[in-house]
Amino acid sequence: GAVVSQHPSWVICKSGTSVKIECRSLDFQATTMFWYRQFPKQSLMLMATSNEGSKATYEQGVEKDKFLINHASLTLSTLTVTSAHPEDSSFYICSARLQGLNEKLFFGSGTQLSVL
Amino acid sequence: AQSVAQPEDQVNVAEGNPLTVKCTYSVSGNPYLFWYVQYPNRGLQFLLKYITGDNLVKGSYGFEAEFNKSQTSFHLKKPSALVSDSALYFCAVRDLNQAGTALIFGKGTTLSVSS
Numbered sequence: 001g002a003v004v005s006q007h008p009s010w011v012i013c014k015s016g017t018s019v020k021i022e023c024r025s026l027d028f029q030a031t032t033m034f035w036y037r038q039f040p041k042q043s044l045m046l047m048a049t050s051n052e053g054s055k056a057t058y059e060q061g062v063e064k065d066k067f068l069i070n071h072a073s074l075t076l077s078t079l080t081v082t083s084a085h086p087e088d089s090s091f092y093i094c095s096a097r098l099q100g101l102n103e104k105l106f107f108g109s110g111t112q113l114s115v116l
Numbered sequence: 117a118q119s120v121a122q123p124e125d126q127v128n129v130a131e132g133n134p135l136t137v138k139c140t141y142s143v144s145g146n147p148y149l150f151w152y153v154q155y156p157n158r159g160l161q162f163l164l165k166y167i168t169g170d171n172l173v174k175g176s177y178g179f180e181a182e183f184n185k186s187q188t189s190f191h192l193k194k195p196s197a198l199v200s201d202s203a204l205y206f207c208a209v210r211d212l213n214q215a216g217t218a219l220i221f222g223k224g225t226t227l228s229v230s231s
Contacts (some may be wrong), residue, residue, distance in 0.1 A: 006159065036219040043206065043223040044160075093159055095218070105219060107152070109159035 003027060004096045012114055013084055021079045021111045023094030026060025029074035030096035034105075035067075038091040047092075050077045084115040119145045122222035129197045130230050137225045139207030146212040149190045150219060151181055154204045163205075166190060167212065177201070197229045209217050227230040 003026040011017050031052050036044040038050055047071050049057045056069035066088075068080040077096075081088050094108045119142045129135045148167055152160040164175025173184045181192045183228055190207060204226050208219040 007151070036221075044221045046218045049218055098164075105150075106162075107160040107209075 004030075004094065004106045004108045006111055008092050009109060010113060010114070011114040012116065013116045015085050016083055019081045019084055019113060021081075021092055021107050021113075022078070023077045023096065025075045025096040025098075025106070028078075028096075028098050030099040031074060031099065032094040033071060033077040034078075034097070035069060035079050036093045036095065038093060038110075040091075044093060047079075071104070081113065084113070086115045089113055089115045118209055118211060118220045120207050120220055120222035122205075122207055124225050125223075126226045126228060127203050128228045128230065130181045132196050135194050135197045135201070135227065135229070137207075137227060140188050141190060141191065141192045141209040141221060142188065143209055143211045144213070147183075147188075147190075148210050148212040149181075149183065151164075151175065151179065151192050151210060152206045154206065154224075158205065163192070168197040176190070197227075199222050199229045199231050202227055202229045 005024045005026055007022045011019055013102050020037045033050045036048050037093050038044045046059050047062045050069045050071040050086045052071045052074050071077040091110050093110045098104045123138055129220050131211050150165045151163040153163055154160050163179050164173050166173045166183045172179045179194050183190050204224050206224050207222040210217050224228045
């Protein structure tokens with residue numbers, strides 16, 4: 001079945017540094033990918049919708065200059081947390097959309113970001 | 117606007133007993149409904165979905181969900197709970213007529229099954 005690979009699964013970084021998270025659809029082409037953020041004991045909050053070859057669409061309240069999203073190919077989307085701060089520590093999950101009559105969404109395994 | 121409500125933060129059941137995790141939704145058009153399960157520090161695993169057709173949907177690991185249009189509900193059920201079912205469960209929805217849009221998730225319900 002379709003698989004979405006998200007890397008890294010966890011990362012610890014110093015405050016002020018940037019972190020890149022990759023989301024790959026391994027055996028299908030995903031024209032649309034979604035990035036979610038999850039705070040402890042809370043739901044997944046949609047951050048942005050990423051369409052291949054175009055600029056990402058950010059949800060209200062999400063800083064696009066802080067959370068840079070690039071979807072340069074049909075199988076890869078990246079989320080870069082720039083100048084990370086402790087409040088950016090969270091669990092980030094990507095989702096890739098498999099188009100078709102029976103549309104499906106597949107999720108990566110998530111990335112736990114801890115900013116010291 | 118689309119929204120999902122999971123009224124219970126936690127559901128506790130004894131192993132072998134039936135379980136229900138509640139979900140109600142709101143969409144402007146026809147709903148496309150999902151249930152996902154999340155284990156600690158892991159991504160989401162798909163359980164089941166409803167688009168059209170039979171209101172009772174069967175999914176993975178013996179779970180099923182019943183779509184009730186009049187009550188705008190999509191409760192997750194299982195006839196006999198297992199300890200291994202203990203996890204965080206998310207209900208999600210999107211408008212079927214808005215192709216390409218993201219899922220909107222409920223806040224999640226922690227299921228705890230005791231032996």
